[in-house]
Amino acid sequence: xxxxxxxxxxxxxxxxxxxxxxxxxxxxxxxxxxxxxxxxxxxxxxxxxxxxxxxxxxxxxxxxxxxxxxxxxxxxxxxxxxxxxxxxxxxxxxxxxxxxxxxxxxxxxxxxxxxxxxxxxxxxxxxxxxxxxxxxxxxxxxxxxxxxxxxxxxxxxxxxxxxxxxxxxxxxxxxxxxxxxxxxxxxxxxxxxxxxxxxxxxxxxxxxxxxxxxxxxxxxxxxxxxxxxxxxxxxxxxxxxxxxxxxxxxxxxxxxxxxxxxxxxxxxxxxxxxxxxxxxxxxxxxxxxxxxxxxxxxxxxxxxxxxxxxxxxxxxxxxxxxxxxxxxxxxxxxxxxxxxxxxxxxxxxxxxxxxxxxxxxxxxxxxxxxxxxxxxxxxxxx
Amino acid sequence: xxxxxxxxxxxxxxxxxxxxxxxxxxxxxxxxxxxxxxxxxxxxxxxxxxxxxxxxxxxxxxxxxxxxxxxxxxxxxxxxxxxxxxxxxxxxxxxxxxxxxxxxxxxxxxxxxxxxxxxxxxxxxxxxxxxxxxxxxxxxxxxxxxxxxxxxxxxxxxxxxxxxxxxxxxxxxxxxxxxxxxxxxxxxxxxxxxxxxxxxxxxxxxxxxx
Numbered sequence: 015x016x017x018x019x020x021x022x023x024x025x026x027x028x029x030x031x032x033x034x035x036x037x038x039x040x041x042x043x044x045x046x047x048x049x050x051x052x053x054x055x056x057x058x059x060x061x062x063x064x065x066x067x068x069x070x071x072x073x074x075x076x077x078x079x080x081x082x083x084x085x086x087x088x089x090x091x092x093x094x095x096x097x098x099x100x101x102x103x104x105x106x107x108x109x110x111x112x113x114x115x116x117x118x119x120x121x122x123x124x125x126x127x128x129x130x131x132x133x134x135x136x137x138x139x140x141x142x143x144x145x146x147x148x149x150x151x152x153x154x155x156x157x158x159x160x161x162x163x164x165x166x167x168x169x170x171x172x173x174x175x176x177x178x179x180x181x182x183x184x185x186x187x188x189x190x191x192x193x194x195x196x197x198x199x200x201x202x203x204x205x206x207x208x209x210x211x212x213x214x215x216x217x218x219x220x221x222x223x224x225x226x227x228x229x230x231x232x233x234x235x236x237x238x239x240x241x242x243x244x245x246x247x248x249x250x251x252x253x254x255x256x257x258x259x260x261x262x263x264x265x266x267x268x269x270x271x272x273x274x275x276x277x278x279x280x281x282x283x284x285x286x287x288x289x290x291x292x293x294x295x296x297x298x299x300x301x302x303x304x305x306x307x308x309x310x311x312x313x314x315x316x317x318x319x320x321x322x323x324x325x326x327x328x329x330x331x332x333x334x335x336x337x338x339x340x341x342x343x344x345x346x347x348x349x350x351x352x353x354x355x356x357x358x359x360x361x362x363x364x365x366x367x368x369x370x371x372x373x374x375x376x377x378x379x380x381x382x383x384x385x386x387x388x389x390x391x392x393x394x395x396x
Numbered sequence: 397x398x399x400x401x402x403x404x405x406x407x408x409x410x411x412x413x414x415x416x417x418x419x420x421x422x423x424x425x426x427x428x429x430x431x432x433x434x435x436x437x438x439x440x441x442x443x444x445x446x447x448x449x450x451x452x453x454x455x456x457x458x459x460x461x462x463x464x465x466x467x468x469x470x471x472x473x474x475x476x477x478x479x480x481x482x483x484x485x486x487x488x489x490x491x492x493x494x495x496x497x498x499x500x501x502x503x504x505x506x507x508x509x510x511x512x513x514x515x516x517x518x519x520x521x522x523x524x525x526x527x528x529x530x531x532x533x534x535x536x537x538x539x540x541x542x543x544x545x546x547x548x549x550x551x552x553x554x555x556x557x558x559x560x561x562x563x564x565x566x567x568x569x570x571x572x573x574x575x576x577x578x579x580x581x582x583x584x585x586x587x588x589x590x591x592x593x594x595x596x597x598x599x600x601x602x603x604x605x606x
Contacts, residue, residue, distance in 0.1 A: 101400050231541060240477075247437040255594020262541065263434040326541055 042368035062207035083115030084361035094127035094155025115363030143304035145379035153320035158186030192277035225293030249349035341373035422491030433498030458520035475507035499549035534561035543601035549585035
């Protein structure tokens with residue numbers, strides 16, 4: 015009898031030891047201080063009430079300029095294991111100035127994915143960065159919706175409406191669920207809500223922020239359908255030429271369904287752009303997946319792969335830091351807006367924020383405000 | 397030793413640059429891809445930026461090319477993209493053909509091409525250009541991602557184009573193994589090595605006398 019109690023107690027301890035940190039992580043709040051550009055804040059369920067009060071609902075920040083113009087939606091956290099996306103969103107919420115047009119920013123599009131790390135992936139629960147006022151901590155997330163929130167997975171995921179058969183795991187992938195449907199899985203409902211927003215707000219530009227492995231060819235790039243090609247080409251051309259970081263354009267395949275850069279363009283008047291920066295922590299060959307690896311992107315095995323010519327990005331012992339990844343996102347977004355506004359002056363936007371060099375020179379942490387010193391009404395918990 | 401290498405590199409870059417001073421390419425100009433990678437979009441973009449007028453088709457056929465300016469009224473459609481900007485009268489014979497080298501299987505797939513059919517298309521264009529005194533410019537600006545092992549799609553495109561090119565324009569990161577510069581040197585044709593595609597702004601202005 016005693017032995018049974020001991021076994022039960024040990025099991026309970028194991029469950030608690032494993033579960034409590036996950037519970038704390040799931041309830042940990044990131045703080046973002048709204049910058050002077052923020053003019054509004056609402057839930058995505060404003061456009062589709064079906065997700066109201068569910069894990070699929072998420073926050074939208076509005077930055078409206080004093081002059082009417084075009085509209086841009088920036089989506090971060092489609093894949094929450096690619097953290098430079100959410101950090102770029104936080105950075106823009108705190109620093110972006112909008113003089114003309116309107117910019118909407120969703121920092122955690124896949125909110126469920128932001129509340130837990132990839133099971134078995136060996137990722138830390140948190141990572142931090144230095145700022146002038148102390149350490150700022152963020153949650154590390156998962157690629158897809160958490161199984162805790164969307165379960166069970168189907169044997170085969172059938173994309174709606176094209177009927178393309180995909181891996182069961184993609185049922186939880188918000189970048190295989192576009193354009194979504196109101197009565198589908200959560201991943202399909204959140205993309206449906208975003209499509210409703212894009213159509214109702216007459217969004218011109220949709221940016222979907224990502225990171226990709228250094229060993230994967232679709233990285234350091236802008237992925238676009240045909241309609242967005244000339245803008246992406248111009249943006250890539252100028253950031254590469256003037257700001258001296260690697261960037262190229264990849265075509266969105268027409269036969270691969272569910273992707274933002276394919277479906278948003280096909281199902282709305284908006285021009286989609288998916289931005290990839292190199293997140294070395296995503297490569298399978300790395301040493302331990304530490305918080306430092308997420309931040310500095312320095313890894314000896316990736317370096318070895320670089321020496322053997324196996325990477326698709328320039329890589330040396332300095333790694334590929336979060337400063338560079340967020341800096342690239344900032345510059346590419348701004349250059350896309352320049353290219354767009356040049357060709358569509360009546361729907362143009364005028365925006366500004368520090369770009370690649372300034373972010374790399376100062377460090378990303380320099381640009382985040384101290385929540386303890388900010389007006390409480392400006393601090394948003396994510 | 398390092399200094400010697402640096403001096404040699406500097407001399408070779410100067411030599412390449414000098415070779416370009418004599419180059420003046422004529423208009424009208426036709427542009428097409430050699431492998432359907434997105435770099436051809438960059439070339440078109442640069443041409444637009446510097447005011448260089450051209451006729452473009454990503455899957456330009458020999459008949460459209462031979463029809464001269466206007467590309468026989470070719471139209472864009474699924475997997476085919478046409479832009480005709482040349483100011484010359486329709487049917488005017490092209491003076492220059494730009495082939496932008498870089499294989500992209502997605503791009504070829506979208507246009508219904510295989511590596512073999514793309515190579516066949518390029519060979520027809522090159523054959524016509526050579527038979528009609530049209531200058532061929534090989535442009536390689538895709539960097540390392542548009543290079544590969546011998547026999548890979550990227551190298552097959554390069555194999556197809558470079559033996560017939562009358563002038564090479566390439567970025568340094570596309571030429572780390574000296575493939576383009578060595579070919580230019582071996583055949584004594586001009587070569588322009590640039591740091592990045594951004595430098596095409598100056599290069600096009602110079603070689604087209606804009």
